[in-house]
Amino acid sequence: MPNSKKTTKTTKAAAKETKAQQTDTALKELESKSKRKNVLMQGNEAVSYGALDAGCNFFAGYPITPSTEIAEILAAELPKRGGVFIQMEDEIASICAITGASLAGAKALTATSGPGFSLMQEGIGFAKITETPCVVVNVQRVGPSTGMPTSPAQGDIMQARWGSHGDAPAIVLYPDSVKECYELTIRAINLSEKYRTCVILLLDEVLGHMRESVRLPDMENVRVINRIKPTVPPHWYKHYDENQKYLSPLASYGEGYRFHVTGLTHDALGFPTNKATEGAEMMERLRKKISYNIRDLVQIESHQLEDAKIALFAAGISARSAKAAVAIARSEGVKVGLLRPLTIWPFPDEAVRKMLQHVETVIVPELNQGQLIHEIKRLTKDKSDSNVIGLQRVNGKMITPNDILRKIKEVM
Amino acid sequence: MANIPQRVVHEYLRHDKKFPHVWCAGCSNGTVLGAIIRGIASLELDRNDIVMVSGIGCSSRMPVYVDFNTLHTLHGRAIAYATGIKLYKPNLKVIVITGDGDCTAIGGNHLIHAARRNIDLSVILINNNIYGMTGGQCSPTTPHEALATTMPYGNIEPDFDICQLAMGAGASHVARTTAFHTQEVQKMVVDSLTHPGFSLIEVMSICPVIFGRLNKKGGPAQMMKDLRDNSIPLTAVDKLPPEKVEGKIIRGTLRKEVQPEYCNVYADLVARVQNMGEDK
Numbered sequence: 001m002p003n004s005k006k007t008t009k010t011t012k013a014a015a016k017e018t019k020a021q022q023t024d025t026a027l028k029e030l031e032s033k034s035k036r037k038n039v040l041m042q043g044n045e046a047v048s049y050g051a052l053d054a055g056c057n058f059f060a061g062y063p064i065t066p067s068t069e070i071a072e073i074l075a076a077e078l079p080k081r082g083g084v085f086i087q088m089e090d091e092i093a094s095i096c097a098i099t100g101a102s103l104a105g106a107k108a109l110t111a112t113s114g115p116g117f118s119l120m121q122e123g124i125g126f127a128k129i130t131e132t133p134c135v136v137v138n139v140q141r142v143g144p145s146t147g148m149p150t151s152p153a154q155g156d157i158m159q160a161r162w163g164s165h166g167d168a169p170a171i172v173l174y175p176d177s178v179k180e181c182y183e184l185t186i187r188a189i190n191l192s193e194k195y196r197t198c199v200i201l202l203l204d205e206v207l208g209h210m211r212e213s214v215r216l217p218d219m220e221n222v223r224v225i226n227r228i229k230p231t232v233p234p235h236w237y238k239h240y241d242e243n244q245k246y247l248s249p250l251a252s253y254g255e256g257y258r259f260h261v262t263g264l265t266h267d268a269l270g271f272p273t274n275k276a277t278e279g280a281e282m283m284e285r286l287r288k289k290i291s292y293n294i295r296d297l298v299q300i301e302s303h304q305l306e307d308a309k310i311a312l313f314a315a316g317i318s319a320r321s322a323k324a325a326v327a328i329a330r331s332e333g334v335k336v337g338l339l340r341p342l343t344i345w346p347f348p349d350e351a352v353r354k355m356l357q358h359v360e361t362v363i364v365p366e367l368n369q370g371q372l373i374h375e376i377k378r379l380t381k382d383k384s385d386s387n388v389i390g391l392q393r394v395n396g397k398m399i400t401p402n403d404i405l406r407k408i409k410e411v412m
Numbered sequence: 413m414a415n416i417p418q419r420v421v422h423e424y425l426r427h428d429k430k431f432p433h434v435w436c437a438g439c440s441n442g443t444v445l446g447a448i449i450r451g452i453a454s455l456e457l458d459r460n461d462i463v464m465v466s467g468i469g470c471s472s473r474m475p476v477y478v479d480f481n482t483l484h485t486l487h488g489r490a491i492a493y494a495t496g497i498k499l500y501k502p503n504l505k506v507i508v509i510t511g512d513g514d515c516t517a518i519g520g521n522h523l524i525h526a527a528r529r530n531i532d533l534s535v536i537l538i539n540n541n542i543y544g545m546t547g548g549q550c551s552p553t554t555p556h557e558a559l560a561t562t563m564p565y566g567n568i569e570p571d572f573d574i575c576q577l578a579m580g581a582g583a584s585h586v587a588r589t590t591a592f593h594t595q596e597v598q599k600m601v602v603d604s605l606t607h608p609g610f611s612l613i614e615v616m617s618i619c620p621v622i623f624g625r626l627n628k629k630g631g632p633a634q635m636m637k638d639l640r641d642n643s644i645p646l647t648a649v650d651k652l653p654p655e656k657v658e659g660k661i662i663r664g665t666l667r668k669e670v671q672p673e674y675c676n677v678y679a680d681l682v683a684r685v686q687n688m689g690e691d692k
C-alpha cells in the first residue's frame with residue numbers, strides 16, 4: 001500500500017515541521033526578554049531556556065536520549081550569545097570540560113541520561129571537593145545499563161546522592177512540570193554559583209519530552225545569582241576561605257590570583273594536605289555549607305495536607321499522577337494530601353517529620369524498586385514503619401492516578 | 413637559546429608553600445620541571461596568563477610546585493579539563509603535564525580528540541615507561557618484555573609510539589626528546605607555547621626507583637647516560653645505517669605545521685552566526 005505509506009511520511013514530516021515551528025515561537029519569546037507570552041514547549045526546551053536566562057555560557061556534552069534536545073538547542077543558541085558549545089568525546093570529558101571552564105569563570109552546564117550520569121560520577125566528586133560551580137542535568141531513563149531506551153524511570157535518586165565515591169553532600173532538584181524545568185534550571189545554576197558545588201537537576205524522561213504551555217517570566221523578574229568574586233589582593237586570597245556560612249569568594253583563572261586546585265584533600269589555600277586536622281576541616285566545610293543552609297536549599301510543595309489522613313510523597317512525574325489522584329480521592333470524600341519535594345537532596349526532613357505527625361499512612365509512588373521510601377521510613381518517629389507504603393514500578397510505564405487511587409483504597 | 417639562571421627558576425616555585433617535593437631522589441621529574449620553567453621564563457610570559465593542568469601520577473604532581481594558575485585533576489582527564497579552560501578563555505596559555513599512563517591509557521581518548529580538534533594546548537608528556545605513582549605496573553609504553561609488577565614474567569604487550577599516535581590523530585606540533593637533553597626540552601617548550609595549535613612534547617624520562625630497580629637499570633646516573641646513548645637526533649637518522657637507528661629514541665620535531673586552531677575556528681563560527689542575525 002504505497003499510498004498509505006506516503007501519507008504517514010507526510011504526516012511525520014508535518015509533525016516535524018510543527019515541532020520546529022513551536023521551537024521557533026518559544027525561542028522568540030526567549031529572545032524578547034520582556035512581555036513574554038504563553039508558548040508550548042518541551043521540558044528539555046524549558047531546561048535550555050532556563051540555562052540561557054540564568055546566564056549559562058558554556059555547555060559541553062555528549063548525545064544521549066532523552067536529554068539530547070538540550071544539547072541541540074544550546075548548540076544553536078550559545079554561539080548567538082557568544083557562549084561556548086562543544087560536543088565532547090564522552091560524558092567523562094564533558095563533566096571535566098565544564099569544570100575547567102567554570103574555573104576560568106564560566107557558568108557551565110551539561111546534560112545527560114543514566115549511562116552518561118554514571119560515567120560522570122568521578123568528575124562530579126571532583127567538582128564537589130574543589131568547590132567548583134557547575135550543573136549536571138540528568139534526564140532519567142530505565143536502567144540498569146542501557147535499560148529501556150528511553151522509557152521513564154526514577155532510578156537515579158540515590159545515585160544523584162551517593163553516586164560519586166567518598167562522602168560529600170549533594171544538592172539535587174526535581175521538577176514536576178515544564179514550567180518548573182525552566183525555574184529549577186535557573187535555581188540549579190544559581191545554587192551552584194552560590195554554594196560553589198556541582199548541582200544536579202533530575203528530570204523524568206516524560207517531562208523532558210512532554211509539551212506544556214508556559215509563560216516564561218520577563219527577564220527583569222528572573223533572579224540570577226553570580227558567584228562572589230574576591231576583593232582582596234591576590235596574596236590574601238584563600239580559595240576556600242572560612243567565610244560566613246562557608247560560602248567564600250571564588251577567583252577565576254587569569255585574574256591574577258594564581259591559586260591551586262586539586263582533588264586531593266586540601267587546606268584553605270587549596271594545597272594538598274595529609275594532616276588529620278586539615279582533612280577533617282575540609283570535610284566539615286563541605287558538610288556545613290549544606291547543613292547550615294537547609295532552609296535556603298530545601299523547597300517543597302505541600303498540597304491539601306492540612307486535614308489529610310493519608311499522605312502521598314512523590315517527586316517529578318510521579319507527583320503529577322499523585323496530584324491527580326488527590327483530586328479524584330477528594331471528590332470521593334477521601335482525605336488525601338501530597339508532599340512533593342522540589343529539592344530531594346538535602347532531603348526535606350523537617351517537612352516530612354511534620355507530615356508524619358499528622359497523617360496515619362504515607363504512600364510513596366516512585367518509578368524504581370524503592371528509593372525515596374527509605375528516607376521516609378528513616379524519619380518515622382516510633383520506628384514502626386508499617387504505615388509507610390510503597391507503590392513501585394520499573395517496567396518503563398508511568399504510575400497512573402488510578403494506580404495510586406487503588407492503593408489509597410487498599411490502605412483505607 | 414636563552415640562558416636562564418637557577419635564581420630565575422626559583423622565582424617560579426612556590427618555595428615557601430610546597431617544598432620538599434614528593435619525588436624520589438634521582439627521579440627526572442624535577443629536571444624536566446626545571447627545563448619547562450626555563451622555557452616559559454625565556455618567553456617572558458605573564459604568569460597570570462599561564463594555566464598548568466595535570467592528571468594523576470608522579471609527573472602530574474608538577475603543577476603544585478609552580479606559581480601559575482594550577483589544576484591537578486583526575487587520572488587521565490587533564491586534557492578534558494584543559495579544553496574547557498582554553499575554550500572559555502582562549503587568551504590563557506594552557507600547559508598540560510601528564511604521564512604515559514595518564515595520557516595514553518586512561519586518558520587516550522581525550523588525547524586523540526584534542527589532537528583532532530587542534531585546540532591550542534601544550535601537552536608535555538613525561539614518559540617513564542611505567543606507572544610510577546602506583547608502584548610499577550605496566551603502562552602502554554612499557555617496553556615489550558620489560559618487567560612490571562603486573563607483568564612479572566615480562567611485558568607480553570607491544571608498546572605505543574606516542575608521537576605517531578598523536579600525529580595520526582592530527583596533532584599539528586609533535587616533538588620528542590629526553591630528560592637528559594634539558595636544553596632541547598627548554599627549546600621544545602618554547603616551540604610548543606608559540607605554536608598556534610595542539611602540541612605534544614614527549615619527554616622520555618627515568619623512574620630509577622621503580623622501573624630502574626625492577627629492570628636492573630643501574631641507578632639514576634646510569635639511566636640518564638642511557639637516555640643520552642640510546643637516543644639520536646632526527647637530523648642524524650638519514651645519515652646512519654638502519655641498524656644504528658633500530659630501537660633508538662628519535663629526538664626532534666616530528667611535525668610542525670600551522671592548521672586551523674579550534675578556538676579560532678569557534679570564534680569564527682560565533683562571528684558568522686551573529687552576523688546571520690544582523691542580515692535578517
Ligand SMILES: Cc1ncc(C[n+]2csc(CCOP(=O)(O)OP(=O)(O)O)c2C)c(N)n1
Nearest residue numbers: 468469470471487511512513514543544545
Ligand atoms: C580512575 C583512577 N584509576 C586509577 C588510579 C590510580 N593511579 C594513580 S597514578 C596511576 C598511574 C600513573 O602513571 P603515569 O601516568 O605513567 O604517571 P607516573 O606516576 O609514572 O609519572 C594510577 C593507575 C587513579 N588515581 N584514578
Ligand code: SF4
Nearest residue numbers: 435436439470544619
Ligand atoms: S616512583 Fe619513579 S617516577 Fe615516581 S617519583 Fe619515584 S622515581 Fe620518579
